[in-house]
Amino acid sequence: MAVAVEIQKTAALTGNEAAAQAMRQINPDVVAAYPITPQTEIVQLFSTFVSDGLVKTEFVAVESEHSAMSATVGAAAAGARSMTATSSQGLALMWEMLYVAAGMRVPIVMPMVNRALSSPINIHCDHSDSMGARDSGWLQIYSENSQEMYDNLIQAVRIAEHPNVLLPIMVTMDGFIISHGMENVELLPDQAVKDFIGEYHFPYPLLDVEQAKTLGPLTLQDFYFEHKREQAEAMYRSKEVILAVAEEYAAISGRKYGFFETYKMEDAEYAVIVLGSTAGTAKYVVDQLRQAGEKSGLVKIRVFRPFPGQELSEALSGLKAVGIMDRADTFSTQGGPLYLEIKAALYHAANQPQCINYIYGLGGRDIDPPLIRQAFMEVKDLASGSAAEAGPTVRYLGVRE
Amino acid sequence: MALPDLAKKPQRFTGGHRACAGCGFPITIKIILQAAENPVVVGCATGCMEVTSTIYPYTAWRCSFIHTAFENVAATMSGVEAAYRSLRRQGKINQDITFIAFGGDGGTYDIGLQSLSGAMERGHKLVYVCYNNQGYMNTGIQRSSATPRGANTTTTPAGTQLPGKPQYPKNLTAIMAAHDIPYVAQASMSHWNDLYRKAKKAFAAEGPAFLNVLSTCRLGWATAPEDTVDVAEGAVQCNVWPLFEVEKGNWKLSFKPKKPLPVADWMKQQGRFKHLFRSDNSQLLETIQQQVDEDWQRLLELCGVNGE
Amino acid sequence: MTLSSQTKNLLKVHQDVDPDIKPNAGWRDLPIGGVIPQGGTASQFATGDWRTIRPVWSKEKCINCHRCWLYCPDMAWISEDGKIQGVDLTYCKGCGICANVCPTKVHAIEMHPEDDFKDDEAVKEG
Numbered sequence: 001m002a003v004a005v006e007i008q009k010t011a012a013l014t015g016n017e018a019a020a021q022a023m024r025q026i027n028p029d030v031v032a033a034y035p036i037t038p039q040t041e042i043v044q045l046f047s048t049f050v051s052d053g054l055v056k057t058e059f060v061a062v063e064s065e066h067s068a069m070s071a072t073v074g075a076a077a078a079g080a081r082s083m084t085a086t087s088s089q090g091l092a093l094m095w096e097m098l099y100v101a102a103g104m105r106v107p108i109v110m111p112m113v114n115r116a117l118s119s120p121i122n123i124h125c126d127h128s129d130s131m132g133a134r135d136s137g138w139l140q141i142y143s144e145n146s147q148e149m150y151d152n153l154i155q156a157v158r159i160a161e162h163p164n165v166l167l168p169i170m171v172t173m174d175g176f177i178i179s180h181g182m183e184n185v186e187l188l189p190d191q192a193v194k195d196f197i198g199e200y201h202f203p204y205p206l207l208d209v210e211q212a213k214t215l216g217p218l219t220l221q222d223f224y225f226e227h228k229r230e231q232a233e234a235m236y237r238s239k240e241v242i243l244a245v246a247e248e249y250a251a252i253s254g255r256k257y258g259f260f261e262t263y264k265m266e267d268a269e270y271a272v273i274v275l276g277s278t279a280g281t282a283k284y285v286v287d288q289l290r291q292a293g294e295k296s297g298l299v300k301i302r303v304f305r306p307f308p309g310q311e312l313s314e315a316l317s318g319l320k321a322v323g324i325m326d327r328a329d330t331f332s333t334q335g336g337p338l339y340l341e342i343k344a345a346l347y348h349a350a351n352q353p354q355c356i357n358y359i360y361g362l363g364g365r366d367i368d369p370p371l372i373r374q375a376f377m378e379v380k381d382l383a384s385g386s387a388a389e390a391g392p393t394v395r396y397l398g399v400r401e
Numbered sequence: 402m403a404l405p406d407l408a409k410k411p412q413r414f415t416g417g418h419r420a421c422a423g424c425g426f427p428i429t430i431k432i433i434l435q436a437a438e439n440p441v442v443v444g445c446a447t448g449c450m451e452v453t454s455t456i457y458p459y460t461a462w463r464c465s466f467i468h469t470a471f472e473n474v475a476a477t478m479s480g481v482e483a484a485y486r487s488l489r490r491q492g493k494i495n496q497d498i499t500f501i502a503f504g505g506d507g508g509t510y511d512i513g514l515q516s517l518s519g520a521m522e523r524g525h526k527l528v529y530v531c532y533n534n535q536g537y538m539n540t541g542i543q544r545s546s547a548t549p550r551g552a553n554t555t556t557t558p559a560g561t562q563l564p565g566k567p568q569y570p571k572n573l574t575a576i577m578a579a580h581d582i583p584y585v586a587q588a589s590m591s592h593w594n595d596l597y598r599k600a601k602k603a604f605a606a607e608g609p610a611f612l613n614v615l616s617t618c619r620l621g622w623a624t625a626p627e628d629t630v631d632v633a634e635g636a637v638q639c640n641v642w643p644l645f646e647v648e649k650g651n652w653k654l655s656f657k658p659k660k661p662l663p664v665a666d667w668m669k670q671q672g673r674f675k676h677l678f679r680s681d682n683s684q685l686l687e688t689i690q691q692q693v694d695e696d697w698q699r700l701l702e703l704c705g706v707n708g709e
Numbered sequence: 710m711t712l713s714s715q716t717k718n719l720l721k722v723h724q725d726v727d728p729d730i731k732p733n734a735g736w737r738d739l740p741i742g743g744v745i746p747q748g749g750t751a752s753q754f755a756t757g758d759w760r761t762i763r764p765v766w767s768k769e770k771c772i773n774c775h776r777c778w779l780y781c782p783d784m785a786w787i788s789e790d791g792k793i794q795g796v797d798l799t800y801c802k803g804c805g806i807c808a809n810v811c812p813t814k815v816h817a818i819e820m821h822p823e824d825d826f827k828d829d830e831a832v833k834e835g
Contacts, residue, residue, distance in 0.1 A: 058487035063519030067476035074480025105742035212748025217455035404775035405791035416800030417751035423804035458730035627805030
């Protein structure tokens with residue numbers, strides 16, 4: 001297996017192109033999808049693979065995202081490896097079916113290109129769309145760049161379809177910033193991906209007509225709770241699978257993934273925590289701060305569902321302060337979704353850092369090094385206790401007052 | 402096919418389901434499924450049929466069955482059928498399978514219309530059956546766009562100012578015919594032979610097919626349970642529910658009553674129209690009769706049949 | 710559908726779950742996703758106790774037209790080799806459709822109140 005590492009091909013690809021290439025190599029039996037900016041390119045590129053016979057896929061150009069998810073659920077339950085892709089309003093229209101997919105335990109893999117939600121309508125990046133779906137029972141993996149999008153999609157197939165998991169996964173990347181930004185991406189050979197993902201598994205395929213079965217029945221007070229309890233357990237079990245798959249993937253690609261990535265955290269006294277493409281800019285800021293002698297570090301969350309609470313709590317324990325950056329608001333007056341998760345995870349930590357929340361970048365508002373540097377400096381003040389006055393714990397970064 | 406012979410074929414839908422005594426749709430299912438020769442995969446929209454036939458751990462279905470949500474059985478079955486085509490093309494499956502989607506009129510005329518239109522337009526080889534009981538019966542008898550004008554429902558209650566539902570039902574069968582799919586038909590569970598023949602044609606169609614089947618809801622229509630078949634028959638005999646088919650664009654009348662019953666005679670059988678027989682509503686009864694007559698004439702023209 | 714042996718082994722985890730779902734089964738013992746992994750289990754559910762009137766069938770009068778079999782919503786009329794054998798009271802909900810669709814001239818089915826049979830049951834049980 002290790003041979004693949006040497007024969008990877010480097011190509012300059014946008015995030016959407018990288019996602020489409022991953023889909024081509026995954027070569028699903030069925031793809032049902034609908035166009036939406038900024039995801040459209042994935043569907044377009046994949047359609048050309050279908051037209052040119054590069055994949056065995058039956059492509060269903062559905063009439064809405066609701067139908068995209070419905071058809072994908074049907075196809076996956078039928079016994080076919082099935083994918084779709086979406087963004088923003090498209091994910092919002094799928095909402096009902098996201099819960100159905102998770103509850104029916106169909107292992108769908110879906111590239112999801114993060115974009116703000118209406119209203120007002122906006123086509124640029126924030127995480128409101130996938131964050132709104134964070135409790136739908138899907139696994140969620142966030143990607144910093146095109147390479148991660150590609151790697152995460154291939155791993156997602158194995159995670160979703162593992163018999164101990166059998167849950168759908170969305171793999172996200174930031175709209176336009178990553179989806180339309182070109183970078184070098186290392187691609188595995190087609191055969192290596194094929195071998196890595198193996199055959200599709202679904203225990204109750206509809207097309208096995210010799211065995212009658214009923215999928216999606218009415219379950220009431222006497223059984224519904226048990227079904228949901230097992231679904232919750234699958235999410236717990238998925239943690240082990242995510243790490244095992246990452247390990248195997250490292251062996252064929254040389255790229256190793258975990259629940260989150262730490263950057264210059266060994267002796268850090270304070271840190272910033274981010275999701276997605278902002279990590280790239282934040283690493284640059286950390287490098288600058290380090291050169292100036294600052295003990296700053298960065299944590300980039302990769303797996304948001306299941307949330308690696310215990311592991312993060314251990315990684316953050318002992319820091320004096322952390323700034324948690326959310327590219328989405330919950331409108332709960334309690335801060336952004338990542339902030340809430342991390343604060344909850346730290347509740348039992350022995351040495352709790354102080355936490356502040358930065359909500360930033362809504363609707364594609366630029367997040368540049370000076371802004372991130374500002375966040376770091378405020379977190380540093382909090383860490384050193386030199387903040388003249390404790391400001392609000394939830395701060396809006398980069399908005400005009 | 403003679404009925405005693407039809408009864409020799411194994412059934413795919415069992416007793417022990419929880420539909421009301423005298424419900425129409427199990428009859429519709431029976432006639433349609435007995436017409437299928439291949440193994441079937443059934444999809445069902447949320448509604449009476451799905452709810453009463455799959456109360457966990459009991460299922461009345463002796464075949465592969467899937468339910469996902471209300472408005473999307475056509476899309477769900479699109480995916481199942483696409484999976485079949487994909488796996489068959491890859492040589493992973495080698496048998497013929499028939500795909501059937503069932504939806505009530507709420508799940509078909511209203512909330513599921515988009516997904517139905519999409520699936521038919523894309524040409525999936527599946528048979529969509531609307532078991533049409535003219536209202537949202539599972540949630541407690543609300544009006545749908547299939548509910549007849551004047552019907553008393555819980556969202557169009559007959560009151561002192563409003564005499565039941567103000568609108569006529571929309572002509573979904575014609576809408577489906579306008580999709581130019583290979584086969585579209587309107588049928589009634591009361592006319593089993595006609596429905597059986599139409600189901601056969603639908604299964605044999607080279608592409609999507611749509612059947613709109615009148616299936617009595619004795620609760621929503623307020624009829625005696627034993628009258629379930631009679632009242633559906635009445636709808637056909639008074640031209641409220643004409644039987645016809647549209648095959649490759651050709652409209653064909655399946656049944657012409659010798660002497661059509663007055664619509665009022667059919668309505669009299671049902672509690673949901675009781676208020677229309679108050680003297681202050683007599684004009685409305687006449688208006689409805691005129692509309693039914695006009696619709697019938699238009700259908701005769703489409704079918705190239707001479708009127709009286 | 711053909712499954713690779715590898716797939717079969719993996720799926721064993723799920724398929725070893727007892728397809729007969731016990732009413733008191735814990736969450737670990739149920740098939741995932743609320744699947745009912747077999748067909749027709751509703752046949753184990755008796756709906757006959759909904760009935761307030763019961764169809765009484767006359768074998769002598771019956772002409773085997775099977776309209777009762779066809780129009781019974783509860784699959785209660787039993788047909789063997791093209792011959793009606795009677796009604797399965799396990800499922801019959803007493804709707805009376807069968808008596809109504811039985812041709813008028815034949816009149817092989819009559820509906821009787823369940824109360825009429827109370828004594829019979831008592832004798833049987835006694």
